[in-house]
Amino acid sequence: MREGHSPDTVKPxxxxxxxxxxxxxxxxxxxAAAHPPQNDTSKDDPQAEAAKxxxxxxxxxxxxxASASGFxxxxxxxxxxxxxxGLLLLILLTVAAQYGINVWNRAIFDALEKKEAAxxxxxxxxxxxxxxxxxxxxxxxxxxxxSTQRRWRAWLSDHILNEWLKNGRxxxxxxxxxxxxxxEGRLTEDLRISTDAPVDFAVGVTTASLSAITFxxxxxxxxxxxxxxxxxxxxxxxxxxxxxxxxxAVIASGxxxxxxxxxxxVSESKNQTEAEYRYxxxxxxxxxxxxxxxxxxxxxxxxxxxxxxGVLRRWRDLCGQHMRTTIVSQGSAIVAPVLPVxxxxxxxxxxxxxxxxxxxxxxxxxIVQAAFNWLVDNYPRLADWNACARRxxxxxxxxxxxxxxxxxxxxxxxxxxxTTDAALRLKDFNVSLDNGMAVVDDTDIVIKKGERVLIVGxxxxxxxxxVRAISGLWPWGGGExxxxxxxxxxxxxxxxxxxxxxxxxxxxxPGAAEDWDLETIGKVLDRVGLGHLIDRIENDEPWDQTLSGxxxxxLTIARVLLHRPDIIVLDEATAALDPKSQDxxxxxxxEEMEGSTILSVGHRPxxxxxxxxxxxLEKKPGGAKLVSDILLVKPSSQPRLIGRFLRRxxxxxxxx
Numbered sequence: 001m002r003e004g005h006s007p008d009t010v011k012p013x014x015x016x017x018x019x020x021x022x023x024x025x026x027x028x029x030x031x032a033a034a035h036p037p038q039n040d041t042s043k044d045d046p047q048a049e050a051a052k053x054x055x056x057x058x059x060x061x062x063x064x065x066a067s068a069s070g071f072x073x074x075x076x077x078x079x080x081x082x083x084x085x086g087l088l089l090l091i092l093l094t095v096a097a098q099y100g101i102n103v104w105n106r107a108i109f110d111a112l113e114k115k116e117a118a119x120x121x122x123x124x125x126x127x128x129x130x131x132x133x134x135x136x137x138x139x140x141x142x143x144x145x146x147s148t149q150r151r152w153r154a155w156l157s158d159h160i161l162n163e164w165l166k167n168g169r170x171x172x173x174x175x176x177x178x179x180x181x182x183x184e185g186r187l188t189e190d191l192r193i194s195t196d197a198p199v200d201f202a203v204g205v206t207t208a209s210l211s212a213i214t215f216x217x218x219x220x221x222x223x224x225x226x227x228x229x230x231x232x233x234x235x236x237x238x239x240x241x242x243x244x245x246x247x248x249a250v251i252a253s254g255x256x257x258x259x260x261x262x263x264x265x266v267s268e269s270k271n272q273t274e275a276e277y278r279y280x281x282x283x284x285x286x287x288x289x290x291x292x293x294x295x296x297x298x299x300x301x302x303x304x305x306x307x308x309x310g311v312l313r314r315w316r317d318l319c320g321q322h323m324r325t326t327i328v329s330q331g332s333a334i335v336a337p338v339l340p341v342x343x344x345x346x347x348x349x350x351x352x353x354x355x356x357x358x359x360x361x362x363x364x365x366x367i368v369q370a371a372f373n374w375l376v377d378n379y380p381r382l383a384d385w386n387a388c389a390r391r392x393x394x395x396x397x398x399x400x401x402x403x404x405x406x407x408x409x410x411x412x413x414x415x416x417x418x419t420t421d422a423a424l425r426l427k428d429f430n431v432s433l434d435n436g437m438a439v440v441d442d443t444d445i446v447i448k449k450g451e452r453v454l455i456v457g458x459x460x461x462x463x464x465x466x467v468r469a470i471s472g473l474w475p476w477g478g479g480e481x482x483x484x485x486x487x488x489x490x491x492x493x494x495x496x497x498x499x500x501x502x503x504x505x506x507x508x509x510p511g512a513a514e515d516w517d518l519e520t521i522g523k524v525l526d527r528v529g530l531g532h533l534i535d536r537i538e539n540d541e542p543w544d545q546t547l548s549g550x551x552x553x554x555l556t557i558a559r560v561l562l563h564r565p566d567i568i569v570l571d572e573a574t575a576a577l578d579p580k581s582q583d584x585x586x587x588x589x590x591e592e593m594e595g596s597t598i599l600s601v602g603h604r605p606x607x608x609x610x611x612x613x614x615x616x617l618e619k620k621p622g623g624a625k626l627v628s629d630i631l632l633v634k635p636s637s638q639p640r641l642i643g644r645f646l647r648r649x650x651x652x653x654x655x656x
Contacts, residue, residue: 057390063400064194064393068156077155080148087144090137091203095210097134102218102363104130110356145203153195160187160392163399168473172402175474180398185275187395190388197385204378208371215364215371216242222361226347244343245365249372252332259324260379266321267380268387270314275391277307288545325380332373340365405475413475419482423449423567423597424470429479431462431469440466440477443626445615449484452590452598454607454632457617463601466617467491467569470599483567484597490565492573496552498544504537507558516562524561527588528554529581549576557585561592568593570600579606586610608632 072080104127111119164170164183173180180186223241227234237243284291284300291300340362347353353361370377405413412432419425424447431440440462447453455463468474470481471491483489498506505513507521522534530551547555553576560568568589574582583606589598590610600607608614609632616628 057386060390060393060397061386063396064389067159067396068152068195068198070159071152071155077151079151080155083144083148083151087141087148087203088206090141090144091206091210094134094137094141095207095214097130097137098211098367099214099218100130101134102215102360102367105363106356106360108356109359110354113355141203145199149196149199152199153192156195157187157191160191160396160399163396163403167402167406167475169399169402171473172475173398176398176401178398178401179394182275182279183395185278186391190271190391193385193388194392197381197388201378201382201385204374208374211367212371215367216245218364219245219361219368222353222357222364223344223347226343228346241340241343241361241365244339245368245372248336248339249369252328252369252373256325256328256373256379259328260321260383263321263325263380263383264386266314266317267383268390270311270318271384271387271391273307273310273314277304277311280304280307322380329373329377332369336369336373337362337366402475412478414469414477415480416472417480417482418485420485422482423447423451423484423487424599425480425482426470427480427482429469429477429481431465431474431477440469440617441620441625443479445626445629447597447599447613449597450595451613452611453600453613453615454611455599455601455615455617456603458619459603461617461619463617464571467571467599467601471569487566488563489567489569490560490563491569492553492556492560492571494572494575496556496573498547498552498555500542500544502538502540503533503543506543506555507537508562509559511563521558521562524558527561527592528558528585530554530558550578550581553577554585557589560589564593565596567597567599570598570602572602573600574607575602575604579604582606 070076072084104123108120108123108127111123164187170183173183219241220239223239225236225238226240227236229235280303284304291297341358344353344358344361348355348358407413414429414431424445426443426445429440429443429445443466455466457463465474468491469477471489473491497509499509502513504518504521507525508516518537521537522531525531525534525537544552553573556573574585577585582604586607587610598611600611612632614628614630614632615626616630618625618627
């Protein structure tokens with residue numbers, strides 16, 4: 001069992017090439033996907049750099065589909081295939097209804113041309129059920145399509161969230177290099193677009209293909225060939241409406257592809273700057289107290305303005321792309337309905353084509369154009385999908401790298417095991433960054449059950465990294481960590497995490513609030529000096545902002561009293577308290593958790609009186625080393641002395 005985690009951790013180097021060299025592995029496809037081109041010789045060759053970036057983007061797309069396609073696999077959603085097949089059937093019926101309306105269109109105009117009142121009335125009566133069927137199919141299509149999108153998003157979100165939350169990876173991402181910034185944006189908006197757009201594209205492509213095939217046949221049967229006189233010679237153009245439709249679509253699509261060639265790049269850049277701006281705003285909200293106390297509003301505003309300027313510049317670039325593509329799409333929308341009428345005019349004027357056939361041909365031509373110009377209409381969204389899918393895939397690739405670190409594939413990792421004769425045993429133990437640089441090196445420690453050990457050392461020597469490795473949050477390094485079999489471990493960081501909701505939930509975290517009754521929670525709050533909050537246990541307030549730093553640390557001690565872990569790791573968990581409050585809490589903890597093993601990281605010398613042993617880490621060129629291991633209380637006398645001390649404290653309180 002682990003508590004929240006402090007963010008005050010040294011970040012590894014971003015030089016991925018050095019990392020590969022340090023851990024002795026060759027760059028993989030995942031490496032290419034996770035890390036954009038950095039300092040290498042390819043920057044001197046623009047073509048090589050462009051090719052490398054293209055390979056990276058292809059690898060990211062492949063990685064996205066490797067996971068996303070599992071929705072239709074044996075571990076996928078049970079309704080994935082029924083919804084997909086049902087959607088396909090609805091598309092077929094929709095195209096059939098569209099063809100029926102097209103035929104009706106010809107019949108009504110022929111009847112109008114011939115002034116056949118009875119036939120016009122009959123066709124008018126037929127139109128309403130035909131239109132009703134088309135509307136019903138459209139509604140069913142929307143339901144089936146959006147249900148597929150919703151269930152696919154839920155399935156993929158569940159899959160990625162499981163990987164993100166597993167073994168503290170959501171925390172470890174902050175410690176490693178890679179393209180995974182702002183995971184909250186990737187798991188929300190980016191993932192939504194990544195699952196919505198492919199369904200829309202599949203429906204659009206299928207509908208466009210079936211419509212094109214159906215209505216090209218209509219154009220072929222109605223239009224036939226066109227004979228024109230040119231320079232005294234007669235030229236016959238077979239299937240002239242079909243040829244015109246294909247040529248028009250090729251020109252429109254080719255133009256759209258050319259003018260929108262930077263759409264993907266611009267859209268991806270826009271999404272990234274938007275995510276960074278949201279992150280900046282979130283930081284201001286989360287650190288509002290510190291900013292307000294320091295009077296940092298002006299500096300924060302300057303940073304937000306810089307971020308917003310970046311967003312607006314990307315939107316300006318995107319606006320330019322939309323303007324260019326609008327020229328093509330708007331022009332196509334205006335020309336497409338008129339062109340077939342002009343092309344059919346000669347045959348209508350010579351009497352070889354009726355008005356109904358002209359209108360049917362115009363309707364069919366427009367439908368074929370809509371099918372062929374699917375790319376014209378959807379290119380901007382396709383570009384946006386590409387950008388979002390790559391951002392989601394980049395997060396997946398980083399999670400894959402963390403999984404390889406946990407399983408020991410191609411990287412040194414700390415081995416974890418169990419023991420029965422000690423609370424903790426570190427053998428040939430070392431901790432390194434993800435690039436192989438040592439943080440703590442060559443450490444052998446045995447901590448007995450019930451022992452209370454204080455770890456000291458200068459700031460930045462690796463104390464917090466050491467306790468994170470012991471807690472299982474840091475996988476990189478070597479050697480072994482053996483933990484007491486079936487022991488429950490609880491880590492208390494310097495900056496406690498307070499979840500949203502009631503105070504009862506905050507105290508019970510990470511357990512459920514209902515696991516303890518109100519009386520029990522009230523007792524532990526009173527025991528840690530938060531008795532004044534008992535009346536507000538069921539209040540849903542912003543406790544993260546309401547409680548002071550010292551009160552939050554008292555809250556974490558209350559959690560220890562509820563959960564009763566076997567091993568307690570305190571990472572400067574009383575640093576926000578004054579010395580007297582710290583002493584009172586440590587005395588109470590020693591009394592309440594007698595028999596539990598306590599491992600503390602701290603700087604204050606007053607902490608020594610509550611521990612039986614002190615380990616000193618000292619920063620060295622090759623990584624921090626254990627330079628001293630001192631017994632503060634003799635093992636044989638420790639229980640007696642601590643017990644006597646606590647009894648005296650109890651007697652003093654009673655006398656007072």
